[in-house]
Amino acid sequence: MKIDPTSPADLSAQIAKAIRDAIISGALPVDERLPSEAELADQFNVSRPTVREALKRLAAQSLIRTQRGATGGAFVNRLRFEDAYGQQITTSTLLLSMNDVSFATACEARYALERACAPLSAQRRTADHLATMRAETHRQQQPGLTDEAFCASDVAFHRALVDAAGNPVLSYQLAGAVEAMQPLMNMITFSARDRERIIGLHGAIADAIEMHNSMAADDTLAKLAEYTQELAQAVIAQRNTAKQGN
Amino acid sequence: MKIDPTSPADLSAQIAKAIRDAIISGALPVDERLPSEAELADQFNVSRPTVREALKRLAAQSLIRTQRGATGGAFVNRLRFEDAYGQQITTSTLLLSMNDVSFATACEARYALERACAPLSAQRRTADHLATMRAETHRQQQPGLTDEAFCASDVAFHRALVDAAGNPVLSYQLAGAVEAMQPLMNMITFSARDRERIIGLHGAIADAIEMHNSMAADDTLAKLAEYTQELAQAVIAQRNTAKQGN
DNA sequence: CAATTTTCATTTGTCAGACAATTAAACGTC
DNA sequence: GACGTTTAATTGTCTGACAAATGAAAATTG
Numbered sequence: 001m002k003i004d005p006t007s008p009a010d011l012s013a014q015i016a017k018a019i020r021d022a023i024i025s026g027a028l029p030v031d032e033r034l035p036s037e038a039e040l041a042d043q044f045n046v047s048r049p050t051v052r053e054a055l056k057r058l059a060a061q062s063l064i065r066t067q068r069g070a071t072g073g074a075f076v077n078r079l080r081f082e083d084a085y086g087q088q089i090t091t092s093t094l095l096l097s098m099n100d101v102s103f104a105t106a107c108e109a110r111y112a113l114e115r116a117c118a119p120l121s122a123q124r125r126t127a128d129h130l131a132t133m134r135a136e137t138h139r140q141q142q143p144g145l146t147d148e149a150f151c152a153s154d155v156a157f158h159r160a161l162v163d164a165a166g167n168p169v170l171s172y173q174l175a176g177a178v179e180a181m182q183p184l185m186n187m188i189t190f191s192a193r194d195r196e197r198i199i200g201l202h203g204a205i206a207d208a209i210e211m212h213n214s215m216a217a218d219d220t221l222a223k224l225a226e227y228t229q230e231l232a233q234a235v236i237a238q239r240n241t242a243k244q245g246n
Numbered sequence: 247m248k249i250d251p252t253s254p255a256d257l258s259a260q261i262a263k264a265i266r267d268a269i270i271s272g273a274l275p276v277d278e279r280l281p282s283e284a285e286l287a288d289q290f291n292v293s294r295p296t297v298r299e300a301l302k303r304l305a306a307q308s309l310i311r312t313q314r315g316a317t318g319g320a321f322v323n324r325l326r327f328e329d330a331y332g333q334q335i336t337t338s339t340l341l342l343s344m345n346d347v348s349f350a351t352a353c354e355a356r357y358a359l360e361r362a363c364a365p366l367s368a369q370r371r372t373a374d375h376l377a378t379m380r381a382e383t384h385r386q387q388q389p390g391l392t393d394e395a396f397c398a399s400d401v402a403f404h405r406a407l408v409d410a411a412g413n414p415v416l417s418y419q420l421a422g423a424v425e426a427m428q429p430l431m432n433m434i435t436f437s438a439r440d441r442e443r444i445i446g447l448h449g450a451i452a453d454a455i456e457m458h459n460s461m462a463a464d465d466t467l468a469k470l471a472e473y474t475q476e477l478a479q480a481v482i483a484q485r486n487t488a489k490q491g492n
Numbered sequence: 493c494a495a496t497t498t499t500c501a502t503t504t505g506t507c508a509g510a511c512a513a514t515t516a517a518a519c520g521t522c
Numbered sequence: 523g524a525c526g527t528t529t530a531a532t533t534g535t536c537t538g539a540c541a542a543a544t545g546a547a548a549a550t551t552g
Contacts, residue, residue, distance in 0.1 A: 011535075012302060024336065030344055036503060047536045049295050052505085056258060056299040057306035061337070068255075068504045069544030079340045087337065090270065091307070092418075094325045098276055101415060108366070109415035116362035120354070169347060169355035172338075173419055255505065255542080282532060293507045298534085314533045315515025 011046050012053035018044075019054065023063055023076055034064065034074040062087070081168050085175045092180035103184050103232045110177045111225035114158060115218055117174065120165035122214035129164035133157055133206045140199050150195065151185045157202055164209065188235050197227060257292050258299035264290075265300065269309055269322055280310065280320040308333070327414050331421045338426035349430050349478045356423045357471035360404060361464055363420065366411035368460035375410035379403055379452045386445050396441065397431045403448055410455065434481050443473060 022028045035043065040051045055074055058064045062083045064074045077083075096106055121129075136157040140150055155178055162174040190198070201224045208216035268274045281289065286297045301320055304310045308329045310320045323329075342352055367375075382403040386396055401424055408420040436444070447470045454462035 013305075016306070020336075024340065026343070038503085049298075049537095050535060052295075053299055053302040053534095056302045059259075060262070060303035060306040061333075063340070066504065067544085068542070070500090070502045071545055072503050072543080074504090079337070079344050081341060081345065084337050084341055087307075088334075090266075091325070091330050091333065093270065094309070095327060095330055095418065096415070097272070098325050099327065099414075105413055106415055109413050109419065112362040112366065112411075112413075112416060113359060113419060116358040120358065165358075167351055167355050167358075168345075169342070169352055169423070170358060172341065173355065173359060173423055177415070177419055257506075284532085295508095296506060299505095312533065313515085314513070316529090316531045317516055318514075318532050320533090 011044075012050050012057065015040075015044055015046070015051065015054035016057040019058060020061075020063060023058075028076050030076050030078045032076045034076070036073055081172050084172055088172065088176040089179040092176035093183060096180050096184065103236070104229060106177075106181055106184055107225065107228055107232065110181050111221060111228075113174055113177050114162065115221050115225075117162050117165040117167075117170055118209075118217040118221055119214040120167060120170070121161055122209050122212050122217050124166045125164040125209050125212075129160050130206065130210055132160035133164075133202070133209065136160065137199060137202045137206060140195065140202065147188070147190055148186055150190055151182055154185065154198070155179060155182055161205065161209065188231055190231075194231060198224070201227065257290075258296050258303065261286075261290055261292070261297060261300035262303040265304060266307075266309060269304075274322050276322050276324045278322045280322070282319055327418050330418055334418065334422040335425040338422035339429060342426050342430065349482070350475060352423075352427055352430055353471065353475055353478065356427050357467060357474075359420055359423050360408065361467050361471075363408050363411040363413075363416055364455075364463040364467055365460040366413060366416070367407055368455050368458050368463050370412045371410040371455050371458075372412075375406050376452065376456055378406035379410075379448070379455065382406065383445060383448045383452060386441065386448065393434070393436055394432055396436055397428055400431070400444070401425060401428055407451065407455065434477055436477075440477060444470070447473065 019028070019034070028034070034040065034055075037048050037051050037055070041048045044051065055064060055066065058074075059066065062077055062079055065077045066072070066074045095101070136153045139145070139153045140157075145153075158178050159171075159175070162178065163171050165171070201220055204220045205217055205224070208214075208220060265274070265280070274280070280286065280301075283294050283297050283301070286300075287294045290297065301310060301312065304320075305312065308323055308325055311323045312318070312320045341347070382399045385391070385399045386403075391399075404424050405417075405421070408424065409417050411417070447466055450466045451463055451470070454460070454466060
């Protein structure tokens with residue numbers, strides 16, 4: 001682990017990269033304790049604040065955890081799927097909002113990925129996943145539900161569908177795509193008839209998953225994707241009309 | 247943007263969270279300049295090193311960039327897909343290596359996602375994407391190629407296939423799944439016959455994509471997924487035998 | 493001797509103040 | 523007006539210090 005002292009700027013970034021590479025390569029195994037900040041400062045020939053900045057960078061990526069006290073220090077963190085979910089969702093959300101990604105593009109990606117899960121979900125779903133899907137479908141029928149709450153329930157439904165595939169890697173990848181869509185979905189106003197149609201499709205999806213019918217699940221997801229795109233286009237068209245009216 | 251001064255520990259984490267939330271909510275738009283470190287220290291009633299640790303956390307996530315000089319400071323960064331790729335790949339790689347994710351699980355996820363792209367790729371592929379796929383297939387036929395180089399070319403082929411879908415969100419999501427598999431793939435030794443079969447399937451995929459035949463592309467991807475799983479199982483079985491032999 | 497309490501050394505978290513490096517704008521000079 | 527020069531602002535880094543937490547060792551007590 002070495003840094004280049006000739007380029008005086010961004011020492012903390014260089015140190016962070018050196019340690020990160022050591023972790024990725026496996027040179028620093030999980031739960032290994034890093035040298036103390038003072039020792040690292042000595043090794044890299046920098047001051048302790050600089051070392052600390054480097055460690056904070058790594059902590060932001062959940063690569064290390066720190067503990068105070070006599071036997072404390074910085075430890076290589078076992079990156080768990082739950083930790084990675086949050087980062088993945090944050091990153092995906094910002095990517096969508098900062099890059100003028102159209103609703104159509106994001107929606108297309110989301111449903112393409114979800115349809116990739118559907119066959120596995122139909123095959124492996126447990127009673128638990130099915131119950132969650134039914135519960136969310138039921139919640140969506142409540143009359144006083146705000147659009148936001150409706151969307152949140154929609155996300156919960158689709159996450160249950162994805163988790164039913166029983167593949168944590170898929171769940172992790174999909175978490176970003178599904179959750180990041182929520183802010184975009186929240187821009188849509190769902191009429192009672194819209195909701196009815198969506199709830200109907202959700203019910204059909206749950207039915208298909210229950211009966212291990214992957215073809216039906218895929219077909220219904222395709223319909224849901226199409227309908228969602230239609231709704232969004234209507235909203236966009238209406239907004240443009242309103243704009244021209246001003 | 248406020249922090250809780252009563253819990254004295256992890257002030258930098260609280261400050262980072264406050265600023266991150268402001269960015270996510272849109273209160274701090276892209277390219278907006280944050281207050282100087284001294285001003286932030288004043289606002290949050292902490293010292294400058296503490297503020298700096300918070301800013302480094304955000305820099306690690308590419309949420310801000312810093313610039314020295316008179317008009318310098320920390321600016322809200324436009325998170326680009328290319329920046330996010332790297333983080334996504336790092337996180338995915340570590341997730342797989344640190345959580346004992348089996349080859350089968352990772353492989354299943356990867357091919358499920360890739361097959362989600364295939365119909366779009368078949369529909370929209372440009373001559374450029376096709377040329378990349380052909381070039382990589384050709385490279386894979388070179389006789390002296392190391393297993394590692396073969397895998398690298400394999401990744402390049404599949405990335406071209408994914409990019410052909412013309413959906414940056416999909417490309418971003420898939421980058422993690424495809425690239426994170428590479429260390430696992432590198433554990434496999436490919437015999438000449440193995441390579442021949444894989445190259446043949448790659449050619450068939452490229453053919454299907456060229457002819458906009460999504461069904462054929464999907465079928466061939468399924469075959470490739472199955473064959474990859476077979477190869478991996480053989481390697482694992484062989485390794486277990488070798489272990490018992492010791 | 494065993495259990496409990498106290499002390500202590502280690503380590504991270506935070507602070508204050510300082511100086512170097514960089515950068516662009518303001519200023520002065522030709 | 524064009525072109526160096528100065529200057530102010532800002533980040534990057536360093537030094538030294540103290541507070542807080544924490545586990546281990548030492549001292550105390552029953």
